[in-house]
Amino acid sequence: MNTIVIAPVLAALAAGTVALIGGARLQRGVLVVGALLHFGFAAALFSQVAQHGVLALHVGGWVAPLGIALVADSFAAVMVLLCGLLGFATSMQIARATPEDDLRSGVPAMTLFLLAGVDAAFLAADLFHLYVAFEVLLLASFTLLVAGKGAARRTAAIRSLMPGVLSSMLLLGGVGLLYGMTGTLFMPDAGAILAERGNDPAVRAVAGLLALAFALKAAVFPVYAWLPTSYPAAPSEIVALFAGLLTKVGVYALVRVFTLVLPNEMSWLGPIVLGIACLTMVIGVLGALAQWEMRGLLSFHVVSQVGYLVIGLGLGTKAALAATVYYLFHNSVAKTGLLLATGVVESRRGTGALKRLGGLAGTDPWLAGLFLVAAFALAGIPPLSGFWAKLLVLRSALDDHAWIVLAVAASVGALTLLSMAKIWTNAFWGSVPADAPAPRRSVLELAPLAMLVAVAVALGLFAGPAIEFAERAAAELLDPSGYRAALGGGRG
Amino acid sequence: MSGWFGLLVGILAAAATRLLLRNSAAGRALGVVLIGLALNLLVFTMTGVATDRAPLVEVGASAPREPFSDPLPQALVLTAIVIGFALQAFALVLLVRSDPDEEAEA
Numbered sequence: 001m002n003t004i005v006i007a008p009v010l011a012a013l014a015a016g017t018v019a020l021i022g023g024a025r026l027q028r029g030v031l032v033v034g035a036l037l038h039f040g041f042a043a044a045l046f047s048q049v050a051q052h053g054v055l056a057l058h059v060g061g062w063v064a065p066l067g068i069a070l071v072a073d074s075f076a077a078v079m080v081l082l083c084g085l086l087g088f089a090t091s092m093q094i095a096r097a098t099p100e101d102d103l104r105s106g107v108p109a110m111t112l113f114l115l116a117g118v119d120a121a122f123l124a125a126d127l128f129h130l131y132v133a134f135e136v137l138l139l140a141s142f143t144l145l146v147a148g149k150g151a152a153r154r155t156a157a158i159r160s161l162m163p164g165v166l167s168s169m170l171l172l173g174g175v176g177l178l179y180g181m182t183g184t185l186f187m188p189d190a191g192a193i194l195a196e197r198g199n200d201p202a203v204r205a206v207a208g209l210l211a212l213a214f215a216l217k218a219a220v221f222p223v224y225a226w227l228p229t230s231y232p233a234a235p236s237e238i239v240a241l242f243a244g245l246l247t248k249v250g251v252y253a254l255v256r257v258f259t260l261v262l263p264n265e266m267s268w269l270g271p272i273v274l275g276i277a278c279l280t281m282v283i284g285v286l287g288a289l290a291q292w293e294m295r296g297l298l299s300f301h302v303v304s305q306v307g308y309l310v311i312g313l314g315l316g317t318k319a320a321l322a323a324t325v326y327y328l329f330h331n332s333v334a335k336t337g338l339l340l341a342t343g344v345v346e347s348r349r350g351t352g353a354l355k356r357l358g359g360l361a362g363t364d365p366w367l368a369g370l371f372l373v374a375a376f377a378l379a380g381i382p383p384l385s386g387f388w389a390k391l392l393v394l395r396s397a398l399d400d401h402a403w404i405v406l407a408v409a410a411s412v413g414a415l416t417l418l419s420m421a422k423i424w425t426n427a428f429w430g431s432v433p434a435d436a437p438a439p440r441r442s443v444l445e446l447a448p449l450a451m452l453v454a455v456a457v458a459l460g461l462f463a464g465p466a467i468e469f470a471e472r473a474a475a476e477l478l479d480p481s482g483y484r485a486a487l488g489g490g491r492g
Numbered sequence: 493m494s495g496w497f498g499l500l501v502g503i504l505a506a507a508a509t510r511l512l513l514r515n516s517a518a519g520r521a522l523g524v525v526l527i528g529l530a531l532n533l534l535v536f537t538m539t540g541v542a543t544d545r546a547p548l549v550e551v552g553a554s555a556p557r558e559p560f561s562d563p564l565p566q567a568l569v570l571t572a573i574v575i576g577f578a579l580q581a582f583a584l585v586l587l588v589r590s591d592p593d594e595e596a597e598a
Binding site: 142175 | 528534538562565568575583587589
C-alpha cells in the first residue's frame with residue numbers, strides 16, 4: 001500500500017475539519033500547521049516518486065478496474081509539491097492578514113479544503129474522481145471568494161460561479177458519454193479502448209466537451225473573462241492562492257486527459273490549441289498593460305501566462321510538454337510571489353492603486369528587492385527560472401517550425417517585462433505620496449514572499465536537474481505504460 | 493426508452509441554456525438547476541435504461557443473473573446529485589443575496 005499517495009489530501013482535509021470548529025486564534029494556527037504538514041507530505045510523496053517512479057494507491061484495496069485509485073506519476077507528484085509549497089506560503093499570509101470577521105466565514109478551513117481538492121485532482125486516475133475533485137476545489141474557491149463583507153465580492157463570486165458550474169457540468173457530461181462508450185472510468189483503460197475505435201465523431205464530441213470544460217477552468221482566450229473580473233475583488237493573499245493553483249489545475253487536466261485518454265484527438269485539436277494559446281497570451285498581456293491596479297494587472301497576467309502553458313499541449317512533442325511542466329512550476333511560484341508582494345504593499349500603504357503609490361524602493365528596500373527578483377523571474381531575465389521556462393517553450397516552438405507561436409511568445413515576453421516595469425516605476429520608484437502611512441517594517445510579513453523568491457532563484461540556478469525531471473515527466477506523459485503498470489489490473 | 497431519455501436531456505439542456513443566458517438572477521439560478529438535471533439524466537442513461545434487471549446477487553449465487561443493468565452509472569449519478577445539490581444551494585443563496593441593481597451594472 002502506497003499510503004503516502006493520499007497523505008497530502010488527508011492532511012489537508014483533517015486540518016481543514018479541525019479549523020472549522022475552532023476559534024479565531026486556533027484557526028490561524030491550524031491553517032499554518034496544517035499547510036506545513038500538507039507541504040511535508042507533498043514533499044515526501046515527491047521524493048518517493050522521484051526515487052521509485054510511478055506510485056499508485058488502490059483505496060480500500062479494490063484493484064482497478066474496480067474501486068478508486070490515486071496515481072502519482074512524475075507530473076502529478078511535482079504538481080502536488082507545487083500545491084504544498086504555494087499552500088504553505090499563502091497560508092502564512094492568509095493566517096496573518098485575514099480579518100477576524102472573515103475567519104468566522106471559515107477562510108482557513110476553506111483554504112485547506114481547496115488544497116485537498118487540488119491535490120485530489122492532480123492524483124486522480126479516474127475521470128469521475130477528477131470531476132469530484134473539481135467540485136471540491138470549486139466550492140472551496142467560491143466560499144473563499146465570498147467570505148467577508150462587500151457586495152463587490154458577491155458580484156465577483158457570481159461572475160465566476162456561472163463559468164465554474166458550466167465547466168463542471170460539461171465535464172460531467174463528457175465523463176458520462178465516455179463511460180457509455182468505453183465502460184471504464186480509468187483514464188489509461190479508456191484511452192486504450194478509444195485508441196482501437198479510431199476516428200469516431202462521438203469521441204470527437206467528448207473531446208470537445210472535455211476540452212471546453214478544462215478551458216473554462218484554465219481561463220484561455222474565448223472563455224477567460226470571468227478571471228480578471230472576479231479575482232481582483234478578493235484579498236491579494238487569496239488571489240495569490242487562486243492564481244498559483246486554480247487555472248493550473250485546468251491546464252493540468254487538459255494535459256493529462258489529452259495525453260492519457262484522447263491523444264489521437266490532438267491531431268485536430270492541436271492547431272486550435274495553438275491558436276488559442278497565441279490569442280490568450282496577447283489578450284492577457286494587453287489587458288494587464290491597461291490596468292492601474294496591482295491586483296488587476298497581475299490577474300490579467302494569469303490569463304496571459306496560461307497561453308504559454310498550453311503551447312506545450314498544442315505542439316505535443318516531448319520537449320514541448322517538458323517546457324509546460326517546467327513553466328507550470330516556475331510560473332505559479334513567481335506569480336504567487338508577486339501577488340504576495342502586492343499583499344504586503346497593500347498592507348503597508350493601504351492601497352494597490354499604482355497612481356497612489358510611489359517610492360516603495362526607498363521606504364521598503366527589502367520588499368522592493370524581493371518584488372524585483374520575482375518580477376524578473378516572471379519576465380524571464382537570466383539566470384532566473386522564467387528565463388529557462390521561456391527558453392524551453394521557444395525552443396520547442398522552433399524545433400516544430402511553429403513560427404507564429406514563436407513570434408507571439410517572444411513578443412509577449414517583451415510586453416510582460418513592460419508590464420512589470422509599469423508596476424516598478426509607479427509603485428517602487430518616484431516620490432512617496434504625501435498621504436502615505438509611516439513606514440512599518442515586519443520581517444515576518446516578508447517571510448512567505450522570500451521563500452517563494454528563493455525557490456524561483458534556485459529553480460533558475462539549478463535548472464539542469466529541474467529540466468531533467470520535467471523531461472522525465474513529459475516522457476511519462478507520452479508513454480503511459482508506467483502509469484498503466486502501476487495502476488494494474490486494467491482491461492486495456 | 494433510452495431515446496425518450498435522450499430527448500428529455502436535450503430539452504432540459506436547451507431550456508437551461510436559454511435560462512443561463514437571461515440577465516436575471518432567478519433565471520440563472522433555474523438554469524443552474526436545470527442543466528444539473530440534464531447532465532445527471534445523461535449519465536444515468538449512458539449504459540441504457542431497462543426494467544427488471546436489478547443487479548442483485550441472489551442467495552447462494554456469486555454474481556447477479558444476466559442480463560443485469562450496470563450499477564455504476566447509478567452510483568455516479570447519486571454522487572453527482574449530492575454534489576450538484578450543494579452547488580445549487582450555494583448558487584441560490586449567492587444569487588438571492590446579491591443586489592439586483594449592482595447585477596445590472598455588472
